[in-house]
Structures are given as structure tokens and as C-alpha cells.
Amino acid sequence: MDIGGINPVILIATLMASAVPILLAALGETVVERSGVLNLGVEGMMIIGALGGFVVAVETGSPVIGFFGGAAAGALLSLIFAALTQVFLANQVATGLALTLFGLGVSSLGGQGYNGIKPPPTEQLLPDALADLPVVGPILFGHDWVVYFSILMTAVLWWVLKATRVGLIIRAVGESHEAAHALGYKVNRIRLMCIAFGGAMAGMGGAYVSLARVPQWVDGITAGAGWIALAIVVFASWKPWRVLIGAYLFGGITVLQLNLQVAGSGIPVEYLSMAPYLITILVLVIMSAGRKGKANGAPASLGQNFHASR
């Protein structure tokens, strides 16, 4: 049952995997922004995670340790952002941009000597007996563990933000840091932890690019995925399940345009490869249109630094 040379079952199965990097990064950024911090350094943290994960996986021979290495690298880089914005009270937009520029430079410096190496493979988690079932097999059972982890994290974050005390504190800090401070919460310390969590998630997402999607080390490997993750957070109105939908929509478009390139649709390759970015813009327009001001669910203190005067 192919449609125009493209098998829909394979398409859905591939899009779930191709959405993992932006899904993880966007989930992390959702928590960061819910706490009132706008970290534009997602692209930088992702690429550092991609390199960190790759290096750790190659050196230890274990892709699982590699993913945690990627997460650690992303978190480490995000701590620079945390120090600058939470301790030195630097402008969040400028610091985020600096983090991306710095991360791209460091990754290209540190990645020398890792070109052309194959990382240890990340295998399918469940037995073939399940993955070979018609239709549901590839979609539900044919993935590696990170795909399931990313879906699990969506559910966990939804629950934490919605129903737990920790989630309430994070949201309080993001909606009104003055009020949260008056209640006795350490605003900057809570934000620092959220930033580190966001860095770890972005790093892990980056590691998925270099360990499972590509899989090898290339300069500039994340190719703007971090920026798309930022756009998806806006698209999702800062809600985890909508982040999942956004990431899958985007993953679907990416896979579809790659398939169209292979299938030879007659549309020039260049125009197909710009499609994901154009569609991201379109989605941003649709989500923001007609909602002037902050009505689209953005945390009220987003992007503002907090300094306790008393």
C-alpha cells in the first residue's frame, strides 16, 4: 500500500524516530520557559550534546552511556548560561545567542579527529517477533529505547507540571517571580536547576542526532534543530503533549520531504529541503495570529531576570 512511492507505515515509524531530537530539546526548553527563563542557546547545547554523546559512546563503546554523556555535556554548557543570567543577571536573549555561537565553536574544535568514525549502534529495544507484526509492529514496537524514553518524558513532565508540588513551584516562579520570592522560594536557584535540566534534555536530543539519526560526527550536525525546538515550544503553548504533537508534525514533514527527494517528485531538492523551515514559520504565524500580547500562554515572567532587592 504505497502512496506515490511512499509507504505510510514506514513514514509514521520513521517520523517518530526523527522527531526525538527536537522532542527532547523542546520538552527541556518547556520546563525552562515555564520557570520564566528564555534560553535561546538550545542549538548550542544540542550540538555540544551531539559531540559529547558521540565521543563518550565511541570511547566507552556503549551508546547508552553515550546518551548520558550527551546529557551531561548539554547540562554543563547550560550552567554557563545559568551563571550568566542568574548570578550576573545578564540579558537572557544575548546570553542565549552567545551560548549557541560558543557551542558551535567548541563542538567544531572538539570534534576534530572524530570525523568518519561509526559510533556503536543503538539497537531496537523489543524482540523482532513484536516489531515484525504488520502495521502496528514498526509503529509501536520497532524503536530503540530513546524513542520510548522521549514519549515517557512527555507524560512525566505533563504530570509533574500539572499535578505535583515541584511543578507548582516552577510555574509560580515563571508566572510571578516577585510572588514566589515573597513566599520564600529561591527564585534564581529554582531557575538554575530548570536550566540545567533543559540543558541535559537538549544534550540528549543532540546525542540522538549523532548516535542514531546520522550516525556519525559532522560539523554543524544539528543544522538548526535547536531553533526549531524553540519554535515548537511556542507552537505548543508551553504544554508537553502539544510539544509531542508539534515535534511529530515536524518530524513528519522532514521525513516526507526526504522521501520525496528520494522518490524523485520533480520538485528541486533545494526547495524541498527548505520546506521544514518555511512550515515552522507558517505554524508560528498560525499559532500567534489574532492573539495580541501575552494571551497565547507564555509564562508572565518569561525572559525577565530576577534580583531580590530585599
Place this chain on the structure above:
Amino acid sequence: MFRLEKRPTPSKFWLYATPPVAVILTMIAGGILFAAMGKNPFEVIRTIFWDPVFGEFAFYLRGQLLVKAGPLILIAIGLALGFRAGIWNIGAEGQYIMGAIVGAGVGLAVFPTESRWIFPVMVVAGAFGGWAWAMIPAILKTRFNTNEILVSLMLVYVAETILAKASTGFLKNPEGMGFPGSRNFSSYPAAENAFLYEPLGLHWGGVAALVTAVLAYILLTRHQAGFQIKLAGQAPRAARFHGVNPARLVVMCMGISGALAGLAGLFEVTGPAGQISIDFNTGYGFTAIIVAFLGRLNPLGIVLAGFLMALTYVGGEMASTNLGLPDAAIQVFQGMLLFFLLAVDVLTNYRFRLHVGAH
């Protein structure tokens, strides 16, 4: 323990002192980085910061400084106007590429003309290309309230694919024997952005950069529009009462920065780069963000910052050929500079107080 205390008014001293302090801190941290890479840090720092100006090959390298500083200054001034008003155009790289494509496209369309009007027409077309590309995020922001940071950045990736298409498709040199890239402007005198004074590296792009710096300074200090830009950035509510139209401000700031980035692209592609090729853009659009902040978002400061950043490019190339320092190390170095600047900047608005006992 030390704690931060807000100053009643921003410190004039630290406003001007932070850039030099940040540069010194970056040199120290960079030196440690270079030492960790097995290079002699003093030699590397001297190669980057001293040799291009006073070293053996300074007669040639000094010219290279303005060649690199020109586009950085031009782009950074445009960005700074927007940043001051709280409008974040970070897609200057895309506007730079589109300015180059549109401007060069006009010139290549009438090849081989000898009319001396062609270069001015290309300059206008280049500015238009960048302006039009910046109008996309500007209009989407004013009409649909979309985030200009994300849209302008997405458009960089779109511009890069258009550039790839241009250099392998619609602008490809028909006599290029199948190689990607457009005709070279060095063999097209009427459309070439040749050096006006080679020892200084002065071409029309450099002239435009310096003139723009002066005009922008006048705009910010003497003109109503400059006042509105500053007001909108520092006190958005007061700006509304003053009658500042936020939508018009967005269109103006994005338009100016887009046009300037487009101009920079046109001057680069017809001059130092020579042709439209898949990688003629070297990230000036992103480095200009660092230049804008390093120059304190002040046009005259940006001129100084542009030369300093050009020094890291020229010196970095020297260090790369002579000492085998990887190009990426310079990128890290530039990123560090922005970090230190942002960190030291805290002293402008706050001071550290010794915290005695419980409060």
C-alpha cells in the same frame, strides 16, 4: 559572602570599562585554552592581536582589517538600532546572503555591460534584497504577532538553500565548465567593487560602513526617531504614552538592519569574495551580533569593536597558517569574548557589597 546591590544610576565608568576588561579576561581564558591545545599562549595571542598591526606582514594585513571590519560594522550598526528598541533581528546572515544574491543577480543579468550606472544600481538592489528579506519577520510580527527571533533565524536556513540553488543553478557561470559558482566579478570591471585605496583595504563597503556609523550616531543622539528607539527599549510603557507606534518602529528597525546587511553582502560578493558561491558567506551576520554588544550598541563603539573583531579574524588566519591553530579555536575565542562581556556588564548596573551577618 558578597551580594549584588542595584546602583541608583548605571555607572558611567563601567559602561566604558567593561569592553576592555572583557577583552583582557578573554585573552587570559583564551591563553589557557591555547595552552591546553599544546600551543604557546603568548605566541598565539601576539600573532592574533599584535602581528596584524605591527608585525612583519602588517603592510598587507592592515588592509585586511578594514576588509573584514567593514561588513561587520555595517551589519552590527543595523542590529544595534533594533537591539536598542528591543527588536531582535538575529537573521542578519540570511539578509546578507539575499542582498548579495539580488545585487549580484542584477549585475549578472546585464552582463557584459560597461555602463557606469550598473554598480550603483546593484548597490540599491543589494540593499533592497536584504530589506525585503527582513520585511518578512517584520510584517509577520506586526500583523500576526509572531516572534521575530525565530522567524528571522529560520529564514537564514531558507536563504542558505536559495544560495545553494543560485550557485549551482540560476546564477551559475555559463562559461564555468560545470563548476558551481557565478561569474567572477574581478573580470567584470563595471560591476566590480574594486579597492579605492588598496594599502588601507578601502573599498565602497568600508566607506559605507564608516558613513553609516556617523549617520547612525546622529540618528540616535539628535533625531526624533533615535529618541523613540531608545525610549521603546528602556521604557516601553512610557514610549506608548509618548506616541511611539510600535509596529512602525519594528518595520523601521528591521528594515534598516536588513538593508545594511544586504549592502554588506553585495559589497562582499562583488569585492573580496568575488563571486556567488555556495559558501561565500562566512558567518559575518552572526559575528556582527557580538560586535554590536561589544560596541555597547553605540555606533562609534561598534566601529572600534568591528576592528577588534576583524583583528581576531585576520590574526586568527595567521595563527592558523603559522601555528596550526584550528579555525574553530577562533570561533570559541569570539564566543568567550561575548560571555565575558555579558558577565562583566553586571558591574554597570550593580555593585558587589560585602554581606555582613544576616539581613
